[in-house]
Amino acid sequence: MTVRLWTSDEIATATGGTASTQFEASGVTFDSREVGPGDLFLALSGEVTDGHRFLDQAFGQGAAGAVTLSQTPHPHVLVADTMAALNALGVAARGRMQGKVIGVTGSVGKTGTKEALFAALDRADPGCAHRSVKSYNNHTGVPLSLTRMPRDSRFGVFEMGMNHAGELAELTKLVRPHVAMVTTIAPAHMGFFKDEAAIADAKSEIFAGLEPGGTAIIPFDSPHRDRLIATAKPHAAHIVTFGIGEGADVRAIETMRTRTGGTFITARLGARELSFTLSQPGAHWVSNAMGVLAAVDAAGGDLELAGLALAELGGLPGRGARLLVPAGNGEALVIDESYNANPASMRATLAVLGHEAGRKLAVLGEMRELGGHSEAFHAELSGPIEAAGVDFAILVGEEMAPLANALEGHVDFVHVPDAATARGRLEDMLAAGDTVLIKGSNGVRLSTVVAALAERAPA
Numbered sequence: 249m250t251v252r253l254w255t256s257d258e259i260a261t262a263t264g265g266t267a268s269t270q271f272e273a274s275g276v277t278f279d280s281r282e283v284g285p286g287d288l289f290l291a292l293s294g295e296v297t298d299g300h301r302f303l304d305q306a307f308g309q310g311a312a313g314a315v316t317l318s319q320t321p322h323p324h325v326l327v328a329d330t331m332a333a334l335n336a337l338g339v340a341a342r343g344r345m346q347g348k349v350i351g352v353t354g355s356v357g358k359t360g361t362k363e364a365l366f367a368a369l370d371r372a373d374p375g376c377a378h379r380s381v382k383s384y385n386n387h388t389g390v391p392l393s394l395t396r397m398p399r400d401s402r403f404g405v406f407e408m409g410m411n412h413a414g415e416l417a418e419l420t421k422l423v424r425p426h427v428a429m430v431t432t433i434a435p436a437h438m439g440f441f442k443d444e445a446a447i448a449d450a451k452s453e454i455f456a457g458l459e460p461g462g463t464a465i466i467p468f469d470s471p472h473r474d475r476l477i478a479t480a481k482p483h484a485a486h487i488v489t490f491g492i493g494e495g496a497d498v499r500a501i502e503t504m505r506t507r508t509g510g511t512f513i514t515a516r517l518g519a520r521e522l523s524f525t526l527s528q529p530g531a532h533w534v535s536n537a538m539g540v541l542a543a544v545d546a547a548g549g550d551l552e553l554a555g556l557a558l559a560e561l562g563g564l565p566g567r568g569a570r571l572l573v574p575a576g577n578g579e580a581l582v583i584d585e586s587y588n589a590n591p592a593s594m595r596a597t598l599a600v601l602g603h604e605a606g607r608k609l610a611v612l613g614e615m616r617e618l619g620g621h622s623e624a625f626h627a628e629l630s631g632p633i634e635a636a637g638v639d640f641a642i643l644v645g646e647e648m649a650p651l652a653n654a655l656e657g658h659v660d661f662v663h664v665p666d667a668a669t670a671r672g673r674l675e676d677m678l679a680a681g682d683t684v685l686i687k688g689s690n691g692v693r694l695s696t697v698v699a700a701l702a703e704r705a706p707a
Contacts, residue, residue, distance in 0.1 A: 271312045316330065338394035357431040377401065410453075455483045469535065528558075613670075613688015666693075
């Protein structure tokens, strides 16, 4: 069933623009390549390109209307600033939605936790929940995700990211969450911050946007827990901690690894207990799951159905998806963590690799935006690699040199300049029964290695 998101009159009212004619839109995008029948196309003007150049293409693909800076023969709403119009539409979408909104940020685990939250809330009433797609978590992605939210949504889940102080403060004003969660604080984007505490301060900006009576959800096991709590107190009516340590408000009190690699968990939420199976492998996902339960509870969702959703949760491309690919006279398992990397997520996924069977191969791309800490953070990965029992590592990128030096004489490895070379080395050695972890910063483009392996798999 097609959902009417926006009428031309609603768009004009929200943006202060002028509609050339009447139309209705069932979707919103600013990427002309994504335009489908019934969509509203926002012709944004940027440093690299101008969306107005693609108006004919957008309408050729079925756009219902556009938001533009100039007159066009196509149905449109004329505005003074298309970026300001996108923000205005996001504000209007948030204003008309009467359900509960959850904002998610953190250095690690934002997208996976957002997807798990969506699945947990949508399980009770399919179609009732909305979330930001992909990693649309910046100054354009967040308002776009808001504009796509159906007005009758019971729940909205929005991921918010940053790499500079002040960015989250602006995004949380748009989202205005009833529940604001910080997943993990880790040394990501260290090139823009003096230390990890400064990252914690920047992440805690999410609490400033909380609606009256709102809930702040904070990682209990984080060394920055008290700092986050202190920042949340002026804005949150309720503060809930989650994690594994004794004293967390929402805590995994018992865990047992399953034969499929997931975890059977008994969680305690105050006086209540809930037992469920978490499909995602790794101790980091146990903690994430506690955060999901805390947020579902704070938003008034169904905890038992949330447990069922966590049991059914699949891996996301680039963030833990698993695929079997032909290798030798059998198959190899590929763990796709190619979307991004920082020291904390590298350690967590290497620990997951350590529990897998067969020969363990790791294709690891350099971690970027670590500033002056880069050499030390890369070299320190040698310990987790050895602990995981990695049989052979393919290190990708110039910044991996300190790790190559640290591994010398301890683990077999090769250091290559780029993803294409890494792909060749991996394909030459891949054998039946291997397990391969592929992880690195997005700019290293290790996703191309995953894509090449996936093409080998039967349809």
